[in-house]
Amino acid sequence: MMTSNSLLQRLAKWCPWLLRDEPKKPVKVLVTGAAGQIGYAIVAMIARGLMLGADQPVVLHMLDLPFAADALNGVRMELIDAALPLLRGVVATSDEAKAFEGVNVAILIGGWPRKDGMERKDLISKNVTIYKSQATALQQHAAPNCKVLVVANPANTNALVLKEFAPAIPAKNITCLTRLDHNRALGQVAEKLNVHVGDVKNAIIWGNHSSTQFPDASHATVCTDRGEMPVRELVADEKWLREEFVSTVQQRGAAVIKARKQSSSLSAASAACDHIRDWILGTPKGTWVSMGVYSDGSYGVPEGVFYSFPVTCEKGEWSIVQGLQIDGFARTKMDASATELKEEKSIAYGFL
């Protein structure tokens, strides 16, 4: 006897327009560190469809530490109170296995924060333990082809630890966030040229999400009434591009903390949404974005580290934009960041 499901399938084959309005299946999205500031900003965006689109239902999984259980429950209650049509379920837990169960997207914000007086190796050491454990949960419980975005710092090295301890997860499915720096770079160029940021594209953030990141506007363009023009030509100030622009973008996080007395949750959450959205839904034609991905040796960057590259995305996959000219200045900067990443890698391995 034919079930209504297979009847639908046969109808879909012959009359695909009949299923045009069939709602999409919910996507399960995990946010770790969800009781924190970035978590609070991002869960609202996800639940309102701002990450995956206005027609994509979501189930939110939120993970945080036991001491944050009340705060996390409060976030869950607020998400329920918002009566959001796209939000098909909320799981708030301090149990890693439950948090990672069946998730299609994992945004890892939770990590050990840098405290005053902490050495870089202390920060790495604390986070290595966390990301080793999350790797196990990810491998054992996440849905196949789960896409992972590591936000917690040191982001690149946390992503590396995750990859090393979740060998069954394809390395291409693990990334780290440099989209915030990328968006900041676009914003700085837009302000410099007094144009709208939506008209600026193809900045690149190379390397580590740290003070050695290299914001590169040498291939960026601006949409003008004369067509796409190189930023380099319009700015016509190589010194600004190599110095003030680079340091402003590198230090922007600190500048926001100084003004707000808190770190940049709004823009970090927004950038994380952009990263995932472009990864899954694709980058617009002619546009690339920056993502921290597992290096394949492109552009003379060592393999075996997570390094931010210019990428395009299509059909749920990213690929590094190849063939861009790298001048001597860029080479030095890119190598410096690669060196720092190799050092972080040895420090991390020293703790494992």
Next chain:
Amino acid sequence: MAKEPMRVLVTGAAGQIGYALVPMIARGAMLGPDQPVILHMLDIPPATDSLNGVKMELVDAAFPLLKGIVATTDVVEACTGVNVAVMVGGFPRKEGMERKDVMSKNVSIYKSQASALEAHAAPNCKVLVVANPANTNALILKEFAPSFAEKNITCLTRLDHNRALAQIAERLNVQVSDVKNVIIWGNHSSTQYPDVNHATVKTTTGEEPVRKLVADDEWLNSEFITTVQKRGATIITVRKASSALSAASSACDHIRDWVLGTPEGTFVSMGVYSDGSYGVPAGLIYSFPVTCSGGEWKIVQGLPIDEFSRKKMDETAQELSEEKAIAYSCLN
């Protein structure tokens, strides 16, 4: 052909609700993904650095829809040319403060903001008052902006409305998007009356009344009501902070439905200037069930009101009349 940008003002923008609200507006959640916006953000001078930090973050987020940002402590600059004004800024209730004290502080603020809006906002500017006491702040705004269309001044009860939908959805274990047409009557305070008598749930057999499906009048007439009324306080206890996320989200819903229209067969709750409908005194800002179309709201008429509801609706009207009297006494 791209739409002309709309100017949206958020007062109290350096605060928690503001911080949750501005990225939603800038990402198109309030006015739609094809509607460019220019954000005006107002706060008081002690918050200048913080406000500037929010502006920096909005720049850093590279929002395609965000065509400009005005971050200011000058109320005239803030109000100039705005098409939508979300008034989140107000004097917060501190421990030990009497209701009269909160009222007195806020009445001065809203009187001065009224003049600025009246003189500088774009024609037909739509105003949503969020800061408490929301209904009375909105009333003061209306009273001191006499040339401002009274239909354009509203206050937020959509948060309570959404909370009521969510409580029903949890009780019935259904998706919240399948529940509709609850009503929040009255004051956005502990006398609000969450009413399910006209609410329905979408089931496989069509729209069914909530009262029938819940089959527990005792719960609907007591615990359900107090849960919704006290939800704000509950969130504060659990989060140690107030409900910024859900308030911001509900403010987006309120404006979106007002500007873009409510779906066919659905009504929502808005605090609006009473015309005497349902035996509610005219001249108060009172939450009613409304539909929205063509950028205008209209009170849903002809809903039967039972005795239990009548009493609740009158109680909250009474409180609003008292608040109005207190507010006026503060101004004299």
